[in-house]
Amino acid sequence: MFLLEPKYKRLSPDARFYFTGKPCKYGHVAQRYVSSSECVECRKAKNATLKDKQAAWAENNRERVRAVSKFLYYANVEAQRARSRMKWAIDSDRVKATNKAWADKNPGIWNHYGAKRRAAMRQRTPSWACMERIKDIYRNCPEGFHVDHIVPLRGKTVCGFHSQDNLQYLTAAENQRKFNRLEESYVYA
Numbered sequence: 001m002f003l004l005e006p007k008y009k010r011l012s013p014d015a016r017f018y019f020t021g022k023p024c025k026y027g028h029v030a031q032r033y034v035s036s037s038e039c040v041e042c043r044k045a046k047n048a049t050l051k052d053k054q055a056a057w058a059e060n061n062r063e064r065v066r067a068v069s070k071f072l073y074y075a076n077v078e079a080q081r082a083r084s085r086m087k088w089a090i091d092s093d094r095v096k097a098t099n100k101a102w103a104d105k106n107p108g109i110w111n112h113y114g115a116k117r118r119a120a121m122r123q124r125t126p127s128w129a130c131m132e133r134i135k136d137i138y139r140n141c142p143e144g145f146h147v148d149h150i151v152p153l154r155g156k157t158v159c160g161f162h163s164q165d166n167l168q169y170l171t172a173a174e175n176q177r178k179f180n181r182l183e184e185s186y187v188y189a
């Protein structure tokens with residue numbers, strides 16, 4: 001029975017790399033992949049150029065990149081939301097810090113979101129809304145709660161009013177969970 005000596009020695013029985021100490025044809029003395037015998041330094045260099053190429057392509061095809069990421073987001077929206085909820089539940093301080101960092105880096109867009117929200121509120125404030133009662137609701141908001149629009153101002157299917165009858169207190173977590181979606185129960189309540 002012949003046992004062929006392998007051309008390499010794995011670093012451990014299930015290792016992805018091996019090492020011979022001999023330079024590759026570009027002179028790297030580095031580990032090699034068991035799967036392809038490619039030198040890891042050569043692979044790194046290839047990946048770097050590939051990344052540049054991908055970045056350049058993305059720069060020239062922004063609309064397409066945006067469409068794809070939007071599609072992927074909505075295809076997995078429930079999973080995405082579950083992930084955000086989980087992150088918030090585990091470490092809300094970190095989420096806040098991340099959001100703050102993003103806002104500092106993109107002040108224009110951040111202000112745009114705020115302005116959009118305020119404009120929606122203005123546009124959805126009916127003439128019969130009682131400002132004093134609305135202010136009272138905000139003033140008396142208990143610690144740890146948010147003032148929430150029962151029917152969202154910017155819902156997908158229906159838009160509610162910024163009025164005293166459309167406000168309720170929700171915990172921050174509940175508010176985050178609800179976001180701009182209308183809970184079915186409210187429609188029939």
Ligand SMILES: [Zn+2]
Nearest residue numbers: 024028039042
């Ligand atoms: Zn190499």
